[in-house]
Amino acid sequence: MRYDHAEIELRWQDEWERANAFHADVDHSKPKFYCLEMFPYPSGRMHMGHVRNYSIGDAMARFHRLMGKNVLYPMGYDSFGMPAENAAKKERGHPATVTDRNISSIQEDQRRMGYSYDWRRRLATSDVDYYRWNQEMFLDLYDRGLVERRSAPVNWCVDCDTVLANEQVKNNRCWRCGLDVVQRDMAQWFLKMTDYSDELLDSLDEIEFPENVKAMQRNWIGRSRGAEIKFNTEKSGAEISCFTTRPDTIFGVTFLTLSPEHPLCEDLCRGTEWEEGWRNLRDECARLSEFERINLLKEKKGVFLGQHAINPLSGDRIPVYAGNFVVAGYGTGAVMAVPGHDQRDFDFAKTYDLEIRRVLVEKPGDDPNHPLEQAFTDYGPMVNSARPEFDGLSGDDAKSAVIDALESENTGLGTTQYRLRDWLLSRQRFWGTPIPMIHCDSCGIVQVPREDLPVELPLDVTFTEDQSGNPLSSHDGFTNVTCPSCGSAASRETDTMDTFYDSSWYFMRFCDANNSESPFSREFVDYWMEGGVDLYIGGIEHAVMHLLYARFFTKATRDMDMNSVGEPFGRLVCQGMLNAPAPYCSDCNAEFHVELEGKECPTCGSILGSRSAKMSKSLGNTVSPGDMVERYGADTVRLFILFGANPEAGMEWSDTAIESNHRHILSIIDAFSSVSTMDSDQNQIDEWLRARGRANLARWIDCMQAVSLREGVMISHFEMLSDWQWYVRRGGRNRDSAIEYLSKWAHMIAPATPHIAEELWTKIGGKQMLANTVLTQDQAHENDSVTLAEEAYLRDVIDTARTLLPLAQKHSEKPINRIVIQTAPEWSADLAKEAIELKDSSFDFVREGMSFIKKHQSFANSSDKGAVIQFWSSITTGSKKRRGKVQTWTAEEATLIRSGANERAILESRSQFIAATLGIENIEVYEAGTGEDAGGKAKFAQPLEPGIAFL
């Protein structure tokens, strides 16, 4: 068959579309499967990373349809955001135009790949039909007290002209543009995600996320349990509250350190000789961003604030410092310093010559006065406590004893701190959901009344490159409103929402995408989302941001009675990186653009080698999906992607591999085509082919269920082919057997390569399109295992013979033209069978084996009793190095022995094939001892391992 992939693929895409093959609706009579990919930002054309993502998802969606599930598989676009705004500036247009254009182009690419989306549910977050619900739910959240407007130091990106959430700052750089982030104080909108800190953390244990994602989220939430301890200053009596995770070191506190911005600093040192030092330190810190403070600060600096505080449990008088390493925003902004048991405090104490006190030892009985060379930071028994009743306590006992004491004396309490902050939601950008709020001089902040929703983005805005700031704020038609509460002139909020808000609930909208009354109906969401999205596939880069926001949003809407889900994603799969070779200089350890391939390193001048690196625009080592689809067809590209690596593993692009995958599809086509030359002749291999088809199908289903797509594809596209080739090689030519096998096979290749599957299915007479069939898995037949085992035995014998043949040739003067196969004598086959049966009944061969065999009839009847004993022990107990064969026979081999198979008959009936395969003219098969001992090989004859002689 000529393989015109473009023609075939486009034709089947039309057929599917015409048949509405992928429409899915709520149907309680079927189990549901919700398969979802992280929806893309429509930046233009689809790239290979997308192809990988969607090829995985589509294969799983199609597989579960074959399994009879009701599959929801939608696609949409995360279409708000900066790039469209920047592009609009360049072309002096409107982001809406840019966005629509990009969506059409990426959607066209997706359709060309044959992905089986229910396109009726398509959504784009920048459509007012979508973002109006952002606004509705924002007001719901507001009513519930989950929205707050407050002034706070925020991360500002000058280039993007907007604030960023903490999660969006990586190494003090903007996650989008890479520019350094600066700190600003601004009034901003927050979602109180911290209300859910504990649940977000604790329920991680219940969901099937990859470990690294869970670790990142745990890390990000950063719960630490400890105590807040109140120290009062000696002179003014001011209270300094310190958070610590180590209350067990309370008696080792030798100074306190405040962050230089701490409001108490000024109170403490005002008008003293210490004031200037503090001011200098504070100003110096103010010039640094928080990131630099934390990460780039090598030198720990501190200044004495001129006052002392009192340790509430010991009464000790300790100096109070301001230190540049204390972060204002974490804990209370004040640290109790325990130089004996904290390395940072230890270093600080050394620099400023402060007391270092040991209050823990490593193990009971250690010398409490042994000096500390460095901080001892592990847990250990308390010593030198100002209140001796604490001595000897360690770890959690020590902590809770201290906390109890603090609480009963009202000088502190056990608390929990989180690293997680509230979600800073507002952005000073145009292309996002307007926050539905109004600022009124007399009434303050007022909600936009629900009947006035949606607040739409104006279309009459022209973007130009010299613009800065948010065009909304200079758009009078947008900003000028009357206050809904008092009716006087007021101004509309011009901040828009972070686009992560859009993606925090789109998976629920997909369940009910065309609802015009509400964001989604509870009934639909509860049906599709029960147990979460069944399979969610996307990149690891959203491990913290999107996946945390979405989890929060799902819990918040659950608590607003909008659903009963709680956790949005049941199983998360993070696809691995897609790599391709890039020029590389090993001396400089640097990668370069593919333009420099084979040239000299621009830095050091040595010749560049090559190394695999993440596909990226900057290295130019990308591959265009469009080109590949044009050359090989979508099916080949999909096969390459799925067979190249399991979903979570990294994968290498390889030109030769995709080429070979394409040839492989041609071979599959050939295999299906050969059915036309078949007839009604039956042959012993036919039953094998049927059995093999059943067994492969069962294994394939297991792999696919487990999202082991690589293994699945290996069975469906590779093993099925080589088994087919074995069938043909063995003389198989029966049309009915072939059709039975090929029918299964067509189904099995459909998830990965759906177009060619439909085509081949039709060619062998399939009626209903595969996209709409449910695959019934027939039970293995009773004889299957024996049928398969006999053939496996044949292959074993041939394999052994094949390795022996060249060795025999070396020993032979004349050309080899005869093979003699001597199967094991009957008595040994019988004993093997008995041994297996005994093993099944947990017989103890070591203790009872010998007496068993000596009483056995074979032993009594044998002329060579030594041989019987030797054989018996070799198959039952084995030797030191080799276990008894009864332990090592495969299930298949054991089945064959148990069935009492006649090896001689098995081989004899296939002897012509054996001879032909080995290229030998004459073949003889007989049981050892019933003919001449050709070549003296009878002694090698064991059950399933005949003696083979080449003559």
Add this chain to the structure above:
RNA sequence: GCAGGUGUACCCGAGUGGUCAAAGGGGGCGGGCUCAAGAUCCGCUGCAUAGUGCUUCGCAGGUUCGAAUCCUGCCGCCUGCACCA
């Protein structure tokens, strides 16, 4: 520094304490078919060897009758977090 992951043959990659010299693919080599090329098919791809032997799964130890697999300690790589109190 902390956390998660990972290390298997020329390369990529499977691998549940014994059936493991280790699936599968790529690449390489040889052969059949062909006037020839391509496609396709068959085989080989640690060493030794007329079969059961030897050495190998990051390194070093250990548990076991038996370890790629389990334990301990190192080393390398990837990812995330980080003066977080």
